Amino acid sequence: MTIGAAPSVRTVLVTGGAGFIGSAVCRHLIGAGDTRVINLDKLTYAASPEALAAVQESPRYRFVAGDIADRALVSRILAEERVDAIMHLAAESHVDRSIDGPAVFVETNITGTFHLLEAALDHWRTLTGRAKTTFRFHHVSTDEVFGDLPFDDSRFDEATPYNPSSPYxxxxxxxxxxxxxxxxxxxxxxxxSNCSNNYGPHQHAEKLIPLTITRAAAGETVPVYGTGANVRDWLYVEDHARALDLVVRRGAIGECYVVGGRAEHSNLAVVTMICDLLDDVRPKPGLRRRDLIRFVTDRPGHDRRYAIDPSRIERELGWRADTKFADGLAATIEWYLAHQPSIGLTERRGVA
Known part of the structure; x- marks a missing residue:
């Protein structure tokens, strides 16, 4: 590049960019300064358009309402925008909903991905030179595909066999x-890439952490599956967005990277931490929020434990989860309390 020339700008198609993780990815990519983002999202119940407020006026951001299964639409976007990479985050992701109605999970996560792959393949085949050699299709997935782990020191890595438990x-x-x-x-x-449980601002209220925050803040009972012993590895969503950008930029073709926060906690421990933090920052006279916890019938096929060994992405791509769980949880609580009027409570037992 000659001195004084404008830096090259890549164009990334983000599917599901109005979702919890997708919106964090859009914000990160726009913030990076060298990326145009085309956000394709069909705006399901879990979409959070307000999470994109910080980027929606950027000249490097475009939103397209649509379905990843609409191959003609996707093909048109890829060609017209000269897309350099696809970051595929569009998915149905809630285990409880997959148990209640698995069909939409098959349609979106399997059939939708098939149509997206076909459109991507057709587009890639039209490219020449550097555009063809640098094109990437980044598929963003979950550690839940590996099944679960015993309560010991074992962890998932890139070689862990698949053993999924739920329709999701x-x-x-x-x-x-x-x-x-x-x-x-x-x-x-x-x-x-396969990630552990994400948390942070803008997450839909059916998930464990926002569900607990919103219900406990309002003085409502907080449901916990079984005994609450199930363990998850927690990853702050902003840290995950950074990891995904590194994977699509520098990840080895054909390879997988597992991404985790090195922050294992039982569901009961997480719920208790939230209750105690809320008692500190928004006390209710005569109420100890731990007393709001109610143990409910366990979810069918509930995985015992997830844990990620992120050594590969740390070693090869230089990524680290910077946010300590206590700090991320406090920031998440602060955000939900500030946005409480706009957050709808849910009757679902959205416990991981």
Missing amino acids: SASKAASDHLVRAWHHTFGLPVVL
Whole structure:
């Protein structure tokens, strides 16, 4: 690049960019300064358009309402915008909902990914030169495809066999396999990542942490599945967004990176921490929020424990989860309290 020339700008298609993780990715990419973002989202119940307020006026951001299964639409976007990379985050992701109605998980996570892969392959085949060699399809997945772990010191890594337990995790496992097949059979340049449980601002209120915050803040009972012993590895969403950007930029073609926060806590411990923090920052006279906890019938097939060994992405791409869980949880509580009027409570037992 000559001195004084404008830096090159890549164009990234983010699917599901109005979702919790997707919106964090959009904010991060726009903030990076060298990326145009095309956000394709069909705005389901879990979408959070307000999470995109910080980027929606940027000249490097464009929102397109649409479905990843609409191959004609996706193909048109890829061609017109000259897309350099796809970051595929669009997915149905709530385990309880997958148990109640698995069909939409099959349609979105499996069939939708198939159509997106086909459009991406057609687009990649039209590219030449550097545009073809640098194109990437980044498939963003979950650690739940690996099943669960015993209560010991074992952890998931990139070589862990797949053993999904729920319709949600089975649909994500299937989409992972499709992406790998399109690489091995057709040569599509792909990278994959599987993350642990994300948390942070803008997450839908059916998930464990926002559900607990919103209910406990209002003095309502807080449901916990079983005994609350199930353990999750927690990852702050902003840290995850950074990791995803590194994977799509520098990840090895055909390879997978597991991304975790090195922050294992039982569901009961997380709920108790939230209750205690709320007692400190928003006390209610005569109420100790721990007393709001109610143990409810466990979820069918509830995985015992998830834990990620992120050594590969730390070693090869230089990523670290910077946010300590206590700090991230406090910041998340602060955000939900500030936005309480706009957050709807849910009757679902959205416990991980």
